[in-house]
Amino acid sequence: MLQKINETADFLMQQFGREAKIAIVLGTGLNDLGADIEIEKAIDYKDIVNFPVSTVKGHEGKLLYGTLSGVKVIAMQGRFHYYEGYNMKEITFPVRVFKAMGIETLILSNASGGMNPLYKVGEMVIITDHINLFPENPLRGKNYDELGDRFPDMSEAYTRVLIEKAENIAKHYQIPYQKGVYVGTAGPTFETPSEYKMFRLLGGDCVGMSTVPEAIVARHAGMQCIAFSVITDLGIIGVVEKVSHEEVLNAAKIAEPKIRQVVKELVKEI
Ligand code: HPA
Numbered sequence: 001m002l003q004k005i006n007e008t009a010d011f012l013m014q015q016f017g018r019e020a021k022i023a024i025v026l027g028t029g030l031n032d033l034g035a036d037i038e039i040e041k042a043i044d045y046k047d048i049v050n051f052p053v054s055t056v057k058g059h060e061g062k063l064l065y066g067t068l069s070g071v072k073v074i075a076m077q078g079r080f081h082y083y084e085g086y087n088m089k090e091i092t093f094p095v096r097v098f099k100a101m102g103i104e105t106l107i108l109s110n111a112s113g114g115m116n117p118l119y120k121v122g123e124m125v126i127i128t129d130h131i132n133l134f135p136e137n138p139l140r141g142k143n144y145d146e147l148g149d150r151f152p153d154m155s156e157a158y159t160r161v162l163i164e165k166a167e168n169i170a171k172h173y174q175i176p177y178q179k180g181v182y183v184g185t186a187g188p189t190f191e192t193p194s195e196y197k198m199f200r201l202l203g204g205d206c207v208g209m210s211t212v213p214e215a216i217v218a219r220h221a222g223m224q225c226i227a228f229s230v231i232t233d234l235g236i237i238g239v240v241e242k243v244s245h246e247e248v249l250n251a252a253k254i255a256e257p258k259i260r261q262v263v264k265e266l267v268k269e270i
Helices: 001-014 032-034 089-100 162-173 193-202 212-220 245-268
Strands: 022-026 036-046 060-069 069-076 107-115 123-130 176-186 206-209 224-234
Touching: 001 036, 001 060, 001 089, 022 032, 022 089, 022 245, 032 060, 032 069, 032 245, 060 245, 069 245, 089 212, 107 123, 107 212, 107 245, 123 162, 123 212, 123 245, 162 224, 162 245, 176 212, 176 224, 206 224, 212 224, 224 245
Parallel strands: 022 069, 022 107, 107 224, 123 176, 176 206
Antiparallel strands: 036 060, 060 069, 107 206, 123 224
């Protein structure tokens, strides 16, 4: 594994240089942020040595390198999901590679279903914590001490100072936002009404099928991490409605400008 990580990191540093210190995962809530990046180079995942290849509609599968608000960034356009069949090591491989490239901050984004009764479709949530309900943990198996601790602390999975910065930016631009706990599940089914209820009872505010593996590995690797979610549907007791992938994509489109704006400002302050 270490050899593969270093091989891919070397390959990407040859392509992109070593200047970027921030990586952004453009999830369903943030795909168009790619348009704000002055792209210097884009590489299809299939052309990156050792990289898995993304298969889902709406997840393009390109690694972008360029400038966002004057700051060099790397952005994943499309991520790897557990429900696609990738294992946890594949899903989190890019995060390991970013760390090996000298990247110190990971910005994640996703779409999720809202369970907090105060949430509305189209709202932005700054994720403060998560509950890992994936069937496994990305750190299961041999631990490489070079990569991080065997039993990593998770008391601050999402970096508090970054959350504060994001909040201040949102307030400054009068962008409404929520804060909340993200429940990560394997998918690909959306939740039954009883599952939404259970996740709410467990302490979750929203639920989705990504982000938790990447955040765990980022923290294991000692990177700072922040995650944004777009509420695309509601799983609120008495309000659970039918949900489709199309509706999720449409709701994400509406909410996307809010996250874009916050991320554009945030990268300047990291
Ligand atoms: N559940 C799980 N994942 C999701 C949802 C949801 O309601 N909405 C968008 N992604």
